[in-house]
Amino acid sequence: MDLADVHRAEYGRCVATLTRLLGDIGLAEEAVQDAFAVAMEKWDTPPDNPGAWIVTTARRRAIDRLRRESTREARHAEALLLHRRDDEEVGPVRDDQLRMVFTCCHPALSPQAQTALTLRVLGGLEVPEIARAYVVPEATISQRIVRAKKKIRDAGIPYRVPDASELPDRLPPVLTVLYLVFNEGYTATAGTLLRTDLSAEAVRLARSLAELMPDEPEVLGLLALMLLVEARRGARVGADGELVTLADQDRDLWDRELIAEGHAIVRRCLRRGRPGPYQIQAAINAVHTDGAATDWHQVLALYDQLLTLTPTPIVALNRAVAVAEVQGPETALAAIEDLDIPGYHLLPATRADLLARAGRVEEARAAYDEAIALAGNDTERAFLAGRRERLG
Amino acid sequence: MHYLLGVRIDENDLPYSDEEMAASFARVGAVNDQMKAAGIWVFGGGLQPSDSATVVRVEHGRTEMTDGPFAETKEQLGGFYVIEVDDLDAALAWSERLAEACRVPIEVRPFEGIA
Numbered sequence: 390m391d392l393a394d395v396h397r398a399e400y401g402r403c404v405a406t407l408t409r410l411l412g413d414i415g416l417a418e419e420a421v422q423d424a425f426a427v428a429m430e431k432w433d434t435p436p437d438n439p440g441a442w443i444v445t446t447a448r449r450r451a452i453d454r455l456r457r458e459s460t461r462e463a464r465h466a467e468a469l470l471l472h473r474r475d476d477e478e479v480g481p482v483r484d485d486q487l488r489m490v491f492t493c494c495h496p497a498l499s500p501q502a503q504t505a506l507t508l509r510v511l512g513g514l515e516v517p518e519i520a521r522a523y524v525v526p527e528a529t530i531s532q533r534i535v536r537a538k539k540k541i542r543d544a545g546i547p548y549r550v551p552d553a554s555e556l557p558d559r560l561p562p563v564l565t566v567l568y569l570v571f572n573e574g575y576t577a578t579a580g581t582l583l584r585t586d587l588s589a590e591a592v593r594l595a596r597s598l599a600e601l602m603p604d605e606p607e608v609l610g611l612l613a614l615m616l617l618v619e620a621r622r623g624a625r626v627g628a629d630g631e632l633v634t635l636a637d638q639d640r641d642l643w644d645r646e647l648i649a650e651g652h653a654i655v656r657r658c659l660r661r662g663r664p665g666p667y668q669i670q671a672a673i674n675a676v677h678t679d680g681a682a683t684d685w686h687q688v689l690a691l692y693d694q695l696l697t698l699t700p701t702p703i704v705a706l707n708r709a710v711a712v713a714e715v716q717g718p719e720t721a722l723a724a725i726e727d728l729d730i731p732g733y734h735l736l737p738a739t740r741a742d743l744l745a746r747a748g749r750v751e752e753a754r755a756a757y758d759e760a761i762a763l764a765g766n767d768t769e770r771a772f773l774a775g776r777r778e779r780l781g
Numbered sequence: 782m783h784y785l786l787g788v789r790i791d792e793n794d795l796p797y798s799d800e801e802m803a804a805s806f807a808r809v810g811a812v813n814d815q816m817k818a819a820g821i822w823v824f825g826g827g828l829q830p831s832d833s834a835t836v837v838r839v840e841h842g843r844t845e846m847t848d849g850p851f852a853e854t855k856e857q858l859g860g861f862y863v864i865e866v867d868d869l870d871a872a873l874a875w876s877e878r879l880a881e882a883c884r885v886p887i888e889v890r891p892f893e894g895i896a
Binding site: 495497543544545546547549551555 | 868869872873890
C-alpha cells in the first residue's frame with residue numbers, strides 16, 4: 390500500500406471526521422490535504438492505521454492554522470476542536486462518513502452539485518479528474534463544488550444521518566447519485582463508450598454505503614446491480630471497440646467473481662422480502678448472468694414487477710425487449726407504440742431492432758436513422774450504423 | 782438559525798371560492814399554531830396583493846417612487862414567515878407542512894444575520 394492507495398481509501402473518511410470536528414467541509418479538506426502533505430514527507434511506509442494518523446495530524450494542523458487566523462469562523466472552529474480533545478486518537482468514524490453521504494446528496498442541492506460533491510468529498514477525486522470524466526471544463530466542476538459547499542454552510546444543511554422516518558425520502562437521492570455516476574462511467578454521454586474510473590468509483594462508494602447501511606435492501610440491490618453489470622464489462626466491447634449485445638457476448642469474458650458476489654447479494658435481498666426498484670433490476674441482471682442462456686420468462690415477470698413499482702417510459706421500453714423474446718416482436722412493438730421519450734436514442738434503436746426482427750425492413754431503417762441522429766457517443770453510433778447496414 | 786419562508790403565489794391564478802379561502806385559512810392557521818407551540822415562530826403574515834406595493838429609490842439625493850411591485854413577475858410574494866430552528870432540515874420540514882397547507886410553493890432562505 391503506497392500513499393496514493395491510502396489517499397484513495399482514507400481521504401473521504403478523514404474529511405468526514407474532520408468536518409464533524411471543524412464544522413465545515415472546506416476547512417476539513419484543507420486540514421486533510423495538509424496532513425497528506427506531511428505524510429508524503431514523513432512516511433517511508435504507511436503506519437498500521439493510516440486513517441487515524443491522518444485524522445490526528447489533520448486535527449493538529451487545523452489548530453495551528455486556525456490560531457494563525459483570527460476570523461470569527463476560525464475562532465469558532467478552534468473552540469469546537471479544543472472542546473473535543475478527548476476523541477483525538479479515534480481516527481475516521483463510520484457515522485461521520487454516513488453523515489457526509491447524506492450531506493453531499495442533500496435534496497436542497499442540485500443533482501449536478503450532489504454528483505460533483507460526492508465524487509470530490511467522498512470519493513477523493515481531484516477536480517480535473519471529475520472534469521475529464523464528465524467532459525466539462527474544470528472551472529465548471531470547481532464552481533459547482535464551491536457553490537455547493539457554500540450553500541451547505543450558509544443555508545445550514547446539517548451533518549446528520551436522517552432518522553428512520555426520513556429515510557424513505559432521503560435515501561433515494563443518494564442511490565440515484567451513485568447510480569448516475571456508475572452509468573456515466575458505463576455509457577459515457579460523450580466521446581468513447583467506457584470510462585472505467587467512474588464506474589469503479591461508484592462501485593467503491595456503493596460498497597462502502599452497503600457496509601454503512603447493511604439493513605437497507607435497496608442499498609444492497611444497487612450494489613448487486615452495479616456488480617452484475619460491471620461483471621460483463623470485458624465482453625461488452627469487441628476487439629475493435631465495437632459494442633457487443635448481451636446475446637452475442639463471449640460469456641467466458643465475464644468476471645465470475647463479481648457475478649458470484651452479485652448473485653449472493655440478490656439472494657440475500659430475496660430472503661428479506663422487501664423488494665424495490667434496484668433489487669429488481671439486480672435480479673434481472675442475475676437472470677441474465679445465470680447459466681448458459683437467459684430465462685426470458687423470468688426476466689419478463691421481473692419487468693412486470695418493476696413496471697408496477699416504477700411505471701416510467703424507460704422501464705416500459707426495457708420491458709418490451711423481454712416481451713419480444715417471450716411473445717414476439719409485434720407484441721413488443723405494440724407495447725412501446727405510445728411511448729414518448731424525447732432525445733432518448735434507445736427508444737428508436739429498440740423500435741428499429743424490433744421492426745427488423747418483424748421483417749419490416751424499411752421502417753427499421755428509418756428508425757435506425759432516427760436513433761443514430763440522437764446517439765451521444767461514437768461507439769453507439771457505429772454500432773447502430775452496423776445494424777442498419779445488416780438490414781441489407 | 783433564522784430562515785425566511787416566502788409564500789410564492791401566482792396572483793393571476795387564485796381560483797379560490799369563499800369556501801376554499803376559508804378552508805385554506807383554517808389549514809394555514811393550524812400550521813401557524815403548531816409553529817408557535819414548537820417555539821420556532823418569530824414572525825409571520827400575509828401581504829396585500831402586489832399592486833398595493835410602492836418602490837422607493839433614492840438617487841443623487843432625489844427620491845423617486847413608482848407604483849406597483851419591483852418586478853412584474855408571474856409569481857409574487859404572498860406572505861412570509863421568519864422562523865428560528867437548528868438547521869435547514871428543520872426549516873424544510875416546516876416548509877413542507879406550510880406548502881401543503883397553502884398549496885403553493887414555499888421558498889426557504891437562510892438569514893445572513895439578524896439585526
